[in-house]
Amino acid sequence: NAGVTQTPKFQVLKTGQSMTLQCAQDMNHNSMYWYRQDPGMGLRLIYYSASEGTTDKGEVPNGYNVSRLNKREFSLRLESAAPSQTSVYFCATARQMNTGELFFGEGSRLTVL
């Protein structure tokens, strides 16, 4: 039982390049989230999806797009990467939107040069 799987685990990009972070879950959870983690700032919400077919902006959505492909998969896209997007990205899931804890993937470290 893999839980929440993120790919890739590490990526180095040049400024202006694009890339997509993939997230897949086998927990049959309805809600999925993308966070970024920066030193001294904890985790900040980028986008979330309450259920299949819906997505909403979080605290720091600028420069990102998301797609909830189906119930299992939620991808995060950087169309034109900037050095300020260097961070560790976490995908997370929850059984429902309003209750309970989040279950996290292992994180993806992205460096933009």
Added chain:
Amino acid sequence: AQTVTQSQPEMSVQEAETVTLSCTYDTSESDYYLFWYKQPPSRQMILVIRQEAYKQQNATENRFSVNFQKAAKSFSLKISDSQLGDAAMYFCAYRRGNDMRFGAGTRLTVKP
């Protein structure tokens, strides 16, 4: 917007001793959830303990317990009988609906 404050960037504890990590939060809501997550060097976020705001009883999970003071908006984590494996970053989190906010974290060092 709700904010979560962890005022201790770093803490250290002797193995087998007890340590308390502090967390305060700001909210105007009465119904919400609070969590403590542990992040070891592996980077994985691991749930340590959760507390529903409507419950007055403090949550406990083995060596981990919380002191939840709703009126003071305080949610501290107590780790008893500290072990080397407890060394990690600890994040306090607040959740209401789709809004889940994290504190900046406290790095806990455990000395043998």
